[in-house]
Amino acid sequence: MISGSEVATLLTRHGFDFFTGVPCSLVEDVIAVLETEREAPYVAAVREDAAVGLAAGAWLAGRRPCVLMQNSGLGTSLNALASLSLMYGLPLLVVVTWRGHEGKDAPEHILTGRITPQILDLLGMPYRVLSAESAADDVAWAAKEMDTRMQPVAIVVPPRVVQTGGAHHDAGVRRDAETRRRSGAGDPATAPRGDATLVPRISRLAAITAARKPIGTEPIVHANGYICRESFSVGDRPQNFYMIGSMGLASAIGLGLTLAQAERAAVVFDGDGNLLMNFGILAMVGGLRPRRLVHVVFDNEVYGSTGNQISPSRGVRLDRVAAAAGYGTVTAVTTAAETESAVRAALGADGPHFVLVKTTAEETDVPRIPYSPAEIRDRFRASL
Ligand SMILES: Cc1ncc(C[n+]2csc(CCOP(=O)(O)OP(=O)(O)O)c2C)c(N)n1
Structure with a gap:
């Protein structure tokens, strides 16, 4: 190698x-x-x-x-x-x-x-x-x-030609420290206005665990990568659609669900990298205004699933872009309690809703999704 x-x-x-x-x-x-x-x-x-x-x-x-x-x-x-x-x-x-x-x-x-x-x-x-x-x-x-x-x-x-894993952990820790520095924690003078409250405090797993609490039988469409895997480890259910490929399209699938069944709430668990790959979806949601869409973005400011490379979300308040695009409600949160109550509020009111959860780049060792794509498809469709 x-x-x-x-x-x-x-x-x-x-x-x-x-x-x-x-x-x-x-x-x-x-x-x-x-x-x-x-x-x-x-x-x-x-x-x-x-x-x-x-x-x-x-x-x-x-x-x-x-x-x-x-x-x-x-x-x-x-x-x-x-x-x-x-x-x-x-x-x-x-x-x-x-x-x-x-x-x-x-x-x-x-x-x-x-x-x-x-x-x-x-x-x-x-x-x-x-x-x-x-x-x-x-x-x-x-x-x-x-x-x-x-x-x-x-x-x-091909695999196993170039070494991997050498940079992974250090990068996450380094970037968390850099995120705190840039977001102005402990240095309000340099913090961009309004950003000081968005210092990541919880891991993506803690955020996903909190966001899952108020969700009953509503379908959740998960973005690819660790978001799927960590949510699966919190609790598997047929109403979980695990996107294991097609980066960027979880939000589009969620939008499709709400357009087809307007009365049913649909939750999307997105990542910052995923959302940025399909940023135009914000304009579609803003234009179509599906009332029951709950778009939750776990923003760790990195491409966590591929080794914690810095994502452009670091310099962009995704919640403000969603607000400008026309979402009905927009929230930005950094703690487990705030995450849970933001998702609960979104499920109980008219939207479309956008919940930005800033998280650290910490990653938990969780299993891969054990189901075949056809199994994921069939049990999800039956659950609707
Ligand atoms: C078209 C395409 N390019 C690259 C990838 C590799 N890939 C899989 S997950 C992922 C990172 C996703 O980042 P984000 O949405 O921020 O979620 P995180 O892993 O940080 O939680 C990447 C780049 C892919 N699956 N598809």
């Missing part, structure tokens, strides 16, 4: 000087190093296609860009790659992780894993599969190839 910092060094040595993307745990150690690059720190993009757009702008302005993404994000960025990078001929290195490699992975990765090389072939993007032995050659090849062809090329990263 090769370390994350060795990969980062290879990239910078070959002149890559603009890094962006959406994280995948297979390259968490690489991103952890790139986030601390002095000259050009990794830019957290809200979607993979936005990252491809950023890279286009960076190349036009004289940089040598690299986008890091999970292969699920190849789907998200197909159009940006086809009708921006490939059409204009904008050089770019896409580092794509290969989840679902050899059919061994969580269900959401299997199909995309099987067709990852074909997607690149269909797009006409040359690629190499990274190996620890050939890594230096692979990066040199990519740098040369994208310049001579004037187009995007890819390096595909």
Whole structure:
């Protein structure tokens, strides 16, 4: 195996000087190093296609860009790659992780894993599969190839080629401290107005536990990643829809539920990264104003499920954006008691409701969802 910092060094040595993307745990150690690059720190993009757009702008302005993404994000960025990078001929290195490699992975990765090389072939993007032995050659090849062809090329990263887990815990602790510092805890003079009350105090698990208390038989649609898993560990029920893929779409599913059954409350347990990937949903909710939608966002200011990379929510009050978009009620809370009473109030009144729960980046060791996607689907639908 090769370390994350060795990969980062290879990239910078070959002149890559603009890094962006959406994280995948297979390259968490690489991103952890790139986030601390002095000259050009990794830019957290809200979607993979936005990252491809950023890279286009960076190349036009004289940089040598690299986008890091999970292969699920190849789907998200197909159009940006086809009708921006490939059409204009904008050089770019896409580092794509290969989840679902050899059919061994969580269900959401299997199909995309099987067709990852074909997607690149269909797009006409040359690629190499990274190996620890050939890594230096692979990066040199990519740098040369994208310049001579004037187009995007890819390096595909299978599991167990780049070390992972080295940066995970430290990053969470470091970012919690940084969050407190930036939010002005103990330093009211530097706190942005109104933000001092939003110092994270509880873990996401404590927040999910509190939010679950007032919920009876109402359906909950969970965003992918640890939000699903921690809520499952608090208590499983057929009315829990566990989104194990399709990052960003839990809110859309919840909106669909309330549009189809307007009298029934529907709760969404979202993450900041998930919401940012589908930010336009706020405008749809604001425009459609479904009365019984309760949109709860557990905002730990990081992509917790993939290694605690900083998320853009750090600098944005998501609750204020929701208020501006037209939600009926908007609350921002930081304690378990406030979380419980905000969700209780939302369930008992007309909305649409938005509850922002600021949480720490702490993560609990919880099991994966044991059900197949079809089981999740069938018991959830029957419960409605
Ligand atoms: C299109 C796509 N890109 C990347 C991923 C990898 N991924 C899975 S969960 C996750 C982080 C979710 O972040 P957030 O919504 O903030 O929840 P948290 O894990 O922090 O609780 C990411 C990046 C994915 N599943 N799909």
